[in-house]
Amino acid sequence: MIHARYLLETPLDPESVAAMMAGEQSAGTFVRVPGETDELRERHGARVQRLTVLGESDCPTLASAYLERKGVTGPWRRAEVEIAYPEDNVGVNLPTLAAVVAGNLFDLGEVTALKLLDVTLRPEYRARYPLPAMGIEGTRRCLDVHERPLFGTIIKPNIGMSPADIARLVQSLCEAGVDFIKDDEIVGNPACAPVKERVDSVMKVVRDHRERTGKEVMVAFNITDELDAMRRHADHVLAQGGNCVMASLNWCGLSAIQALRQHTPLCLHGHRNGSGAFGRHPAHGIAFPAWQTLYRLAGADHLHVHGMGGKFADATDEVALAARRCLTPLGSEDDRVLPVFSSGQWAGTLPSTHARIGGSQDFLFLAGGGILAHPEGPRAGVESLRAAWEAVTAGEDLRQHAKRSPALARALDSFGSR
The missing domain is CATH 3.30.70.150 (RuBisCO large subunit, N-terminal domain)
Structure with missing residues (x-):
């Protein structure tokens, strides 16, 4: 039943x-x-x-x-x-x-x-649907990151840049040491940066970085569109050496996401924009635990859960519950998906994120301004996240640890009052 x-x-x-x-x-x-x-x-x-x-x-x-x-x-x-x-x-x-x-x-x-x-669902019924193509362990293997959260960011400004502009930003982010970069949800196939040209420009940078350093960076190209177009875009990302695509789950719908999953081996980064229309009211709609079950059956590998103390309306308990549900198998096999924290995240929100999801390190932590707007630049933004994680694993207060990390100290001074 x-x-x-x-x-x-x-x-x-x-x-x-x-x-x-x-x-x-x-x-x-x-x-x-x-x-x-x-x-x-x-x-x-x-x-x-x-x-x-x-x-x-x-x-x-x-x-x-x-x-x-x-x-x-x-x-x-x-x-x-x-x-x-x-x-x-x-x-x-x-x-x-x-x-x-x-x-x-x-x-x-x-x-x-x-x-x-x-x-x-019964495990036997869940098993009748496909497992994630990558999920948590596959994403970690792809990036060769195993003993910490994955740190990433979002292309900002989110709209208006040309493919060449975006490629230059991606190059600086790769050099800064990010694991993951994604398009914003409103960037699908805009005239200023059509998806094919965007993929070509960005993947040249990513391939060059991979060959030069041996470091893989996962880029989630937003291919949200009608189904045939999404299939074409996914094929092009794969042909260019990419490993991830992103789709706005609520606006593509269950069938399109399911068909896209069946079409491509790429990691499917599931963006939940619009979910507030379904689940924000406490007495009416569809809550995240039910919503995530459906989209996990559709084949998403990553699911956005919003962020602790972020810019959205979710209470901390709601965000934590959403992440814990992503980390809970639906069936008897490991079909967990990677929870993605986003919206107003920076080094200062990392300790509470880790604590509120039961001490797991299996999450993707997206810091837009927390990396891009760091006073010392994106490299220092990434360093501030890694320093905050060092403090978490050592059980040390961030301010205390910041005495040995200028990047973390500047992040605390710049973003701490937000």
Whole structure:
């Protein structure tokens, strides 16, 4: 069975509404129809596994014209509901899996708020979908970095530079010692830097750096587009010696990401931009644990989780939970994906990042301004991150460690009040 957990708000009896949700998303509808036999319902009907009433409020989160027509008023009860759906209703069909656990549930008139909190699968069912192409260990092998987090940055300014400008910046970042560089999410195929020309210019720099130093740098080229174009772009990145592409998951969609994964062996860097529209409201939408399950089944190797104390609205606990979920296998094999911390990150946020995800070093730490805007330049920005990591592993306060690291000291002085 596929288990989905929800936060439900309704002025009606929560048990009745939960049963209706299970029927709506499986073998039933609002009335029994011919052919809907007991045997069919037993085979294909979803089941409410658990319901816990959490409390009530005097006003609804969202309006419902359906309830207003019927004159139904509060109180509005909240409950946590778990529903189990037969796997055979879905087969190996990721868009249908999403339609089953979410589908029309958010539109039901009886519901004034609904949040899909989590989706959990049997290891045997998860095994019917592909594993990540690289995941954590493959990314580490590619970069030959094993005993620390991966440190990276974002091309900034994020839009407006020519391919030659971007290549010069990438060259300076390679020389500064970064492990990873990515395009910004709004840079797909702009007139100022078309993706083919961008890949050609950047990969020449990366190949030259690789041949000269033996150091691999992973560049995530943003190839977000319609599917055929993404396939062409991925082929071109591979032909030029690249190892990673990036896509905006929410706007490409599950099927396109799944098809792209099947098409290319490249590492797939999954950007979550737009996820606030789905998950930011505490009572309505799709929470990250459920969202990440779907996109991991689609084939992402890396997933953005936002950042500790960053510029986005997520609480620290939410960011930490998102990262820990990426580091938790969905099945019995190692199908973990690399959590990517981004948004306002710098050397000063590294210790809390490490601590809040249980001491793991398996994460990609992207510092845009934290590297590019360091007063002494990108090399010092990278040095400040490595010095902060040395302090973390030694159990030393950053200020104390900064006495032996000018790059870290300047980062603390420059970014510490932000």
